[in-house]
Amino acid sequence: MDSAVLSWKQWVRIAYDVADGLNYLHHYASPPYVHKNVKSSNVLLDAEFRAKLANFGLARAVEEYGDGGGLHLTRHVVGTHGYMAPEYLEHGLITPKLDVFAFGVVLLELLSGREATYPKDDEDEKEKGELLLSGSLRKVLSGGDNYDVRT
Incomplete structure (x- = not known):
C-alpha cells in the first residue's frame, strides 16, 4: 500500500470514527x-489509520441539552475560524450542534481537498482575505454554474 495516498475506504473510516x-x-x-474545537488538525490517526479526537482544552460539559433544558450561552466565543x-459566533450558543457543524466542515475538507479557510483569488488588494469552505457550498447547493469546490 502506498503510504502517501489513503484509499476512499480509509477516508470514509476516518469520517466514521x-x-x-x-x-x-x-x-x-x-x-x-x-468538544467546541472539532477541526481536521484535532483528528489524530493511529497506526491502522483509525481516527481519534484530540485537544479537549475547550470541551465543556453540557447537562441535559435536549428539549430546551440546559441551554448554555457564553460571551467568550473561542475556536478556529472556519x-x-x-x-x-452570533449568540454564543453552546450545543452539540456546534460540533456537528464543525464535523461538516471537516467532511467538506475531506471531499474537496481544501482547508476550512482559503485565500481569496482577487486582483484588488483591498479585497484580499479569506473565504470559508462552508460558504462555497451554497453555490453548489443552489445549482449554480457547474461549480466545483476543488477548484
Whole structure:
C-alpha cells in the first residue's frame, strides 16, 4: 500500500470514527460534552489509520441539552475560524450542534481537498482575505454554474 495516498475506504473510516467519537461525547458520556474545537488538525490517526479526537482544552460539559433544558450561552466565543457554527459566533450558543457543524466542515475538507479557510483569488488588494469552505457550498447547493469546490 502506498503510504502517501489513503484509499476512499480509509477516508470514509476516518469520517466514521470522528462521527462515532462525537456521538459518544454527546449521548453516552456522563455528563454529555461539547468538544467546541472539532477541526481536521484535532483528528489524530493511529497506526491502522483509525481516527481519534484530540485537544479537549475547550470541551465543556453540557447537562441535559435536549428539549430546551440546559441551554448554555457564553460571551467568550473561542475556536478556529472556519469551523465555528453561525449561531455560536452570533449568540454564543453552546450545543452539540456546534460540533456537528464543525464535523461538516471537516467532511467538506475531506471531499474537496481544501482547508476550512482559503485565500481569496482577487486582483484588488483591498479585497484580499479569506473565504470559508462552508460558504462555497451554497453555490453548489443552489445549482449554480457547474461549480466545483476543488477548484
